[in-house]
Amino acid sequence: MSQQFKTAKNLALVTDKATTMLFKHSKDLASTLIEVDTGKRNKSMVVTIDLPDDTEAVNWSTPLTSFDREVLDTVNTLLEVDNRTVTIDQIYRHMIGQPQSKRKAPKAMAESIERSMNGLLCRVVKIDATAEAKAYGLEKAIFTGSILSFESLTIAAGGKQVTAYNILSSLLFEKYSKAKKQVDSSLPITAGNVPIRHTTSNIELVSYLKRRILAMRPTKTQQRKAISNRINVENMLDELGIAPRGEKTASTRVAKTRALQTVMKILDYWKTIICTDQKPFISSYLVHGKKPVKSIEIRF
Structure with missing residues (x-):
């Protein structure tokens, strides 16, 4: 049975x-x-x-x-x-x-x-x-x-x-x-229940961000090894195949803009997610750069 x-x-x-x-x-x-x-x-x-x-x-x-x-x-x-x-x-x-x-x-x-x-x-x-x-x-x-x-x-x-x-x-x-x-x-x-369309590309974006932030996040018993709390946007979009490095076509610019809008929705939602240490997954984030956005700083 x-x-x-x-x-x-x-x-x-x-x-x-x-x-x-x-x-x-x-x-x-x-x-x-x-x-x-x-x-x-x-x-x-x-x-x-x-x-x-x-x-x-x-x-x-x-x-x-x-x-x-x-x-x-x-x-x-x-x-x-x-x-x-x-x-x-x-x-x-x-x-x-x-x-x-x-x-x-x-x-x-x-x-x-x-x-x-x-x-x-x-x-x-x-x-x-x-x-x-x-x-x-x-x-x-x-x-x-x-x-x-x-x-x-x-x-x-x-x-x-x-x-x-x-x-x-x-x-x-x-x-x-x-x-x-x-x-x-x-x-x-529930960290996966982000308010976005659950397409394969968006799930890949969630997966990437989740692991990058977990690597940065201090644990309950000890601090993580020294690691930058900034996510390099160009590296992220290139690794995920959303906006390959060096491509500057109109379609790439649109894909990059959409991806960054999705990232903000994910991060806003994750401020409400409470981990097992009873602290939010992230407390806030700060966007560095405007046109283009260079990096996203994660705060705990």
């Missing part, structure tokens, strides 16, 4: 270096090698990423995006509250911060989520923790598997279709990030 689905209250966002490197744009993701510092002398984990032959119908050698990371974050969040079977609609509701609603993912969004899930499934990660394991008397310790491993079932009837995933493993999350205690659960799920 299947367990009852549980909605999540807080996000489970991994902050380890290996996962972060997966989502760094790279022309040759297949050759990516990640050396992970374990904090011990001469003890490091090696993470490699192997991809299927790029002659397949879908070229999975394209880089993972912020949207893919948001899908993975959402699945990890659902796993954290013991959900192993999840539907696309449940992923969508948690992604947009409305876990209790009955909203269904629009067709284009459902297709984007499905593609992200399949992309996470086909990318194989190997974690070689042998050097660290030797400190505990072991000769070898290697984990190999998909970033996200699952079985899926799609059922169609009466013109309606439902896809459900039985999650077998989220390799880095369950075998690495949690073991290293590099999971941030300070942000409530």
